[in-house]
Amino acid sequence: MSSSGQTQFRYTQTPSKVVHLRNLPWECVEEELIDLCKRFGKIVNTKSNVGANRNQAFVEFADLNQAISMVSYYASSSEPAQIRGKTVYIQYSNRHEIVNNQSPGDVPGNVLLVTFEGVESHEVSIDVIHLVFSAFGFVHKIATFEKAAGFQALVQFTDVETASAARSALDGRSIPRYLLSAHVGSCSLRMSYSAHTDLNIKFQSHRSRDYTNPYLPVNQTAMDGSMQPALGADGKKVESQSNVLLGLIENMQYAVTVDVLHTVFSAYGTVQKIAIFEKNGSTQALIQYSDIPTAAMAKEALEGHCIYDGGYCF
Known part of the structure; x- marks a missing residue:
């Protein structure tokens, strides 16, 4: 194998069912470790964000042969192990189990x-x-x-x-x-x-x-x-293609309630569902009608209009 492979593995190490991974992306999450390793066998434990730079991790397989399979595969492969396009260096761990951690x-x-x-x-x-x-x-x-x-x-x-x-x-x-x-x-x-x-x-x-x-x-x-x-x-715009309206409530001077929105939007047809939520510091709502024409009519009538004088509008 190329010289890059020689830096990726230590052949003299004693095999262990715990694999040590180095040079991970700093934002690497446990799910990415599992995705990389699970093809070789059952994973029973992980320990991530290890080392001074928090870019190392340990993965414990259920069986020693599974860990050997992973290390052997990448030792002989022309393609290195990668996470987010970054080469991950793999070796056996000196430990034979991960303690004080839970099954993922x-x-x-x-x-x-x-x-x-x-x-x-x-x-x-x-x-x-x-x-x-x-x-x-x-x-x-x-x-x-x-x-x-x-x-x-x-x-x-x-x-x-x-x-x-x-x-x-x-x-x-x-x-x-x-x-x-x-x-x-x-x-x-x-x-x-x-x-x-x-x-x-x-x-x-x-x-x-x-x-x-x-x-x-x-x-x-x-x-x-x-x-x-x-x-x-x-993929077309929501204005003409959906029975669900997304409303941005601006200049809010009164409390927003589902009952108020139901009263306003029911004037244009049967409202099936309403959900109010906060996002990016603003109040928004999803209003569901039974069909697209009803939603379109309500949007045309209400967009930009205040519910209360000096109150809030969509």
Whole structure:
């Protein structure tokens, strides 16, 4: 093998079922370690963010032969192990088990790892994810990403109890059809617990949101391109293609309630559902009608108009 392989492995080490990984991206998360290693066998433990630069990790396999299989594979492969395009150096660990750590995905936590089956990343917006999970409690943060397992998200709740309730109710279920684009057949949810307790969100975008920090910088280009496709059909604009309206409530001088919005929007047709949420320091609402023409009529009539004189408007 090339000289790069000689720096990637130590052939004189005694094999161990614990594999030591170095040169990881600093933001590497446990799920990425699992994605890299799981093809070689069952993973029973992980320990990440190790070392002075917090760019090392340990992964423990259930069986010694599984660890040998992984090390041997990359020792003989022309393609190095990589995470986020960065070469990961692999060797056997001096330890033979990881202590004081839990099996990944099994221990309840306040952050859920959600896999969206049957869809591409652009077919389920972060606003839809927020709406679905907010039904169980306040969602602090969301981070979405694409992995070998498909489109995934980390969803952070206030506490373990709320996250557990959401997992129990949603795991194996599908996102409601009215929240998906018309060309999407279905979207099933698979979830486990993440080892994270507090996600590091650097800015608001179509891939990440921090609902607890209204002063976080906004990636406006990403925001503009993300809001409407999941509420519309075939990627077209929500104004003409969806029975769900997204309303931004501005100049708010009175309390916003579901009853007030229901009264206003029911003047144009039967309102099926209403959801109110805070985002980027502003109040927004999703209003669902039974069909697209009714939603379009309500939008045309109400957009830019105040509900109260001197109050708030959409």
